[in-house]
Amino acid sequence: MTHQSPNAGESRLDRGKRVLAEIDGEAGHKVIAALQDIAPDFATYILEFPFGDIYSRPGLDLRAREIATIAALTAMGNATPQLKVHIEAGLNVGLTREEVIEIIIQMAVYAGFPAALNGLFAAKEVFAARGLSLGEQG
Amino acid sequence: MTHQSPNAGESRLDRGKRVLAEIDGEAGHKVIAALQDIAPDFATYILEFPFGDIYSRPGLDLRAREIATIAALTAMGNATPQLKVHIEAGLNVGLTREEVIEIIIQMAVYAGFPAALNGLFAAKEVFAARGLSLGEQG
Amino acid sequence: MTHQSPNAGESRLDRGKRVLAEIDGEAGHKVIAALQDIAPDFATYILEFPFGDIYSRPGLDLRAREIATIAALTAMGNATPQLKVHIEAGLNVGLTREEVIEIIIQMAVYAGFPAALNGLFAAKEVFAARGLSLGEQG
Amino acid sequence: MTHQSPNAGESRLDRGKRVLAEIDGEAGHKVIAALQDIAPDFATYILEFPFGDIYSRPGLDLRAREIATIAALTAMGNATPQLKVHIEAGLNVGLTREEVIEIIIQMAVYAGFPAALNGLFAAKEVFAARGLSLGEQG
Amino acid sequence: MTHQSPNAGESRLDRGKRVLAEIDGEAGHKVIAALQDIAPDFATYILEFPFGDIYSRPGLDLRAREIATIAALTAMGNATPQLKVHIEAGLNVGLTREEVIEIIIQMAVYAGFPAALNGLFAAKEVFAARGLSLGEQG
Amino acid sequence: MTHQSPNAGESRLDRGKRVLAEIDGEAGHKVIAALQDIAPDFATYILEFPFGDIYSRPGLDLRAREIATIAALTAMGNATPQLKVHIEAGLNVGLTREEVIEIIIQMAVYAGFPAALNGLFAAKEVFAARGLSLGEQG
Numbered sequence: 001m002t003h004q005s006p007n008a009g010e011s012r013l014d015r016g017k018r019v020l021a022e023i024d025g026e027a028g029h030k031v032i033a034a035l036q037d038i039a040p041d042f043a044t045y046i047l048e049f050p051f052g053d054i055y056s057r058p059g060l061d062l063r064a065r066e067i068a069t070i071a072a073l074t075a076m077g078n079a080t081p082q083l084k085v086h087i088e089a090g091l092n093v094g095l096t097r098e099e100v101i102e103i104i105i106q107m108a109v110y111a112g113f114p115a116a117l118n119g120l121f122a123a124k125e126v127f128a129a130r131g132l133s134l135g136e137q138g
Numbered sequence: 139m140t141h142q143s144p145n146a147g148e149s150r151l152d153r154g155k156r157v158l159a160e161i162d163g164e165a166g167h168k169v170i171a172a173l174q175d176i177a178p179d180f181a182t183y184i185l186e187f188p189f190g191d192i193y194s195r196p197g198l199d200l201r202a203r204e205i206a207t208i209a210a211l212t213a214m215g216n217a218t219p220q221l222k223v224h225i226e227a228g229l230n231v232g233l234t235r236e237e238v239i240e241i242i243i244q245m246a247v248y249a250g251f252p253a254a255l256n257g258l259f260a261a262k263e264v265f266a267a268r269g270l271s272l273g274e275q276g
Numbered sequence: 277m278t279h280q281s282p283n284a285g286e287s288r289l290d291r292g293k294r295v296l297a298e299i300d301g302e303a304g305h306k307v308i309a310a311l312q313d314i315a316p317d318f319a320t321y322i323l324e325f326p327f328g329d330i331y332s333r334p335g336l337d338l339r340a341r342e343i344a345t346i347a348a349l350t351a352m353g354n355a356t357p358q359l360k361v362h363i364e365a366g367l368n369v370g371l372t373r374e375e376v377i378e379i380i381i382q383m384a385v386y387a388g389f390p391a392a393l394n395g396l397f398a399a400k401e402v403f404a405a406r407g408l409s410l411g412e413q414g
Numbered sequence: 415m416t417h418q419s420p421n422a423g424e425s426r427l428d429r430g431k432r433v434l435a436e437i438d439g440e441a442g443h444k445v446i447a448a449l450q451d452i453a454p455d456f457a458t459y460i461l462e463f464p465f466g467d468i469y470s471r472p473g474l475d476l477r478a479r480e481i482a483t484i485a486a487l488t489a490m491g492n493a494t495p496q497l498k499v500h501i502e503a504g505l506n507v508g509l510t511r512e513e514v515i516e517i518i519i520q521m522a523v524y525a526g527f528p529a530a531l532n533g534l535f536a537a538k539e540v541f542a543a544r545g546l547s548l549g550e551q552g
Numbered sequence: 553m554t555h556q557s558p559n560a561g562e563s564r565l566d567r568g569k570r571v572l573a574e575i576d577g578e579a580g581h582k583v584i585a586a587l588q589d590i591a592p593d594f595a596t597y598i599l600e601f602p603f604g605d606i607y608s609r610p611g612l613d614l615r616a617r618e619i620a621t622i623a624a625l626t627a628m629g630n631a632t633p634q635l636k637v638h639i640e641a642g643l644n645v646g647l648t649r650e651e652v653i654e655i656i657i658q659m660a661v662y663a664g665f666p667a668a669l670n671g672l673f674a675a676k677e678v679f680a681a682r683g684l685s686l687g688e689q690g
Numbered sequence: 691m692t693h694q695s696p697n698a699g700e701s702r703l704d705r706g707k708r709v710l711a712e713i714d715g716e717a718g719h720k721v722i723a724a725l726q727d728i729a730p731d732f733a734t735y736i737l738e739f740p741f742g743d744i745y746s747r748p749g750l751d752l753r754a755r756e757i758a759t760i761a762a763l764t765a766m767g768n769a770t771p772q773l774k775v776h777i778e779a780g781l782n783v784g785l786t787r788e789e790v791i792e793i794i795i796q797m798a799v800y801a802g803f804p805a806a807l808n809g810l811f812a813a814k815e816v817f818a819a820r821g822l823s824l825g826e827q828g
Binding site: 121 | 729739
């Protein structure tokens with residue numbers, strides 16, 4: 001059974017918590033925690049809709065989903081904290097560092113060189129924090 | 139030999155023409171043709187940089203590259219003609235219609251419901267023009 | 277009991293249908309219908325999350341919510357069909373045409389004159405389709 | 415007489431100074447001051463056009479105008495300093511913290527979850543700087 | 553006396569009308585006229601602020617100002633009608649068609665190939681409507 | 691021979707290095723260096739395409755090209771590091787500080803006051819780092 005498979009009787013919130021933990025790990029938990037004193041309902045929505053509903057859908061695997069998210073956040077260029085979380089998430093679900101870099105480089109074509117450049121520097125920070133050299137897994 | 143493999147001695151322009159034909163087919167040729175009387179050099183750049191340089195890179199297969207592009211163009215929301223070309227391209231390189239729709243739906247999370255909605259209607263037009271019902275390949 | 281009040285035992289989907297009908301009327305139904313042959317699940321998400329969850333929240337009345345949405349869609353400038361639906365929605369929940377125009381004009385300050393200009397022309401189309409002269413209610 | 419009412423014989427610049435002081439308070443003055451050694455004419459334009467012309471218009475009250483501005487700046491996602499100034503401004507003209515949070519949460523629907531998330535964290539900083547707990551006025 | 557020089561005693565509105573006529577010609581008048589039944593005050597603001605204040609400033613000539621505007625509107629990618637007006641305006645104040653095309657091509661670097669492509673097609677329409685072949689003045 | 695003139699037999703990469711050095715100086719070299727351990731191929735693309743291909747084109751002088759780039763990056767509002775590099779570049783190729791400020795102020799019309807304001811503060815930082823008062827060359 002793959003990670004995305006819904007469990008019988010599982011609520012959207014429980015499924016969202018499970019999928020968030022699997023994809024985003026520690027970084028996801030920090031976002032949820034940081035919302036508790038300002039907008040706890042929004043933390044619930046994040047668990048329920050993006051993770052409980054969307055990432056749990058069976059039609060696309062998590063690797064493909066993270067390719068899509070890294071591409072979009074790089075291209076939009078105004079959500080660097082979320083891009084970093086999803087570069088981490090991409091590595092967590094099986095993308096290599098080289099693949100993450102390929103996705104970001106490609107965005108130069110669609111959103112311009114500054115968007116790609118800022119995406120690469122975000123990746124550089126994430127990779128450095130994980131402490132492995134480029135070329136090693138995750 | 140995969141489609142992306144560089145051929146020895148092939149120029150960037152020739153490689154770009156080959157990769158464009160493989161990915162975008164007729165839709166790509168139309169864009170190149172439409173530029174001839176206004177900016178033929180830009181047509182050359184499109185062949186050379188996005189297709190001759192980027193899509194020809196070996197680190198990510200074309201299926202993954204089109205996932206990234208469909209995601210980014212849906213999220214940006216201001217390049218509908220190019221989104222349609224790349225929905226076609228995605229189908230050409232092996233994405234199913236269901237996968238295209240999954241990618242676009244996911245963009246509601248990152249770029250909002252209107253971006254996803256407009257992306258879905260663009261996909262609907264592309265699918266209709268190809269004349270097959272949803273569920274059939276390509 | 278205001279329109280936003282949750283009914284005991286009502287599902288998110290049912291609440292979303294009720295709130296959509298109240299806010300968007302015919303225009304909302306058309307969007308939901310147009311999705312049925314391409315992405316029916318996304319129609320469900322629209323009913324459940326924006327309408328069943330967000331617009332149903334008690335902390336802000338629908339008039340204020342439509343002010344926010346008209347402002348945002350005008351400023352973003354890449355979602356004209358949705359802007360028109362929400363200009364209609366704004367009139368449905370009690371904004372006057374003059375108020376809609378004030379909101380859009382104000383966006384020139386934050387998103388530039390072209391965004392405001394295109395928003396005003398969208399409003400002109402919506403008003404014309406409703407067939408009343410400026411100054412009359414709704 | 416409301417704050418927005420034009421005073422007879424008042425220049426655009428004087429009216430803008432009066433309205434800026436009323437809406438933005440100290441934060442507005444800091445922006446104007448910071449421009450003096452780089453672009454003093456632009457400081458004058460800010461006073462004259464957004465404040466002297468737009469916010470002074472009688473067709474929409476300041477509470478509604480700040481709802482519109484907070485929504486737009488959250489959705490655009492690339493103007494955090496100005497979003498913070500207008501979260502303050504919203505509180506100054508009568509929005510509660512809960513209402514500010516509702517507006518920002520709603521933007522997840524139109525501009526995506528990252529835009530709303532970054533808006534909420536901006537609000538958290540503004541609220542912390544004002545030193546009152548959530549739930550207290552302003 | 554250059555076109556931008558302020559005339560003694562001229563109001564912002566009169567100066568704006570004069571500068572708009574000089575830069576935008578017929579296309580500018582159409583925009584102003586189209587606003588009369590929906591938001592006549594906004595027409596006045598367009599004359600007063602962009603044209604009466606900004607384009608009238610002496611520190612940059614109109615050719616340079618139109619280079620800036622064509623670049624920005626191409627890069628933003630969500631204001632095609634205004635981009636067309638300013639391609640016309642650029643030709644009116646002395647840019648050649650080749651220069652307009654150079655500016656738009658350059659935007660591929662900063663905003664991506666789709667933005668440049670859509671800008672080039674907008675230019676193609678403007679040039680066709682003016683009825684001269686590429687290479688002739690204006 | 692002007693700086694943009696292609697030298698016979700020069701490769702795109704060599705021409706790009708020469709043009710980058712001329713336009714961006716130290717700031718450009720830092721970007722190229724920072725990419726070496728994360729995406730050295732992307733550094734090559736920056737040299738080859740924007741600088742070797744686009745900025746080397748003869749149809750528009752470098753002063754005009756930097757006007758276009760400063761305008762676009764100010765309007766886009768999500769690429770501050772690149773905006774700073776190009777404010778420097780503009781000064782390097784002959785724009786005065788006053789002209790840079792005029793370009794940025796003008797963007798208030800097309801992209802809103804926050805975009806212009808943030809652009810002015812970026813310029814203020816660049817000018818301060820260069821250590822000359824406003825009014826002096828470069």
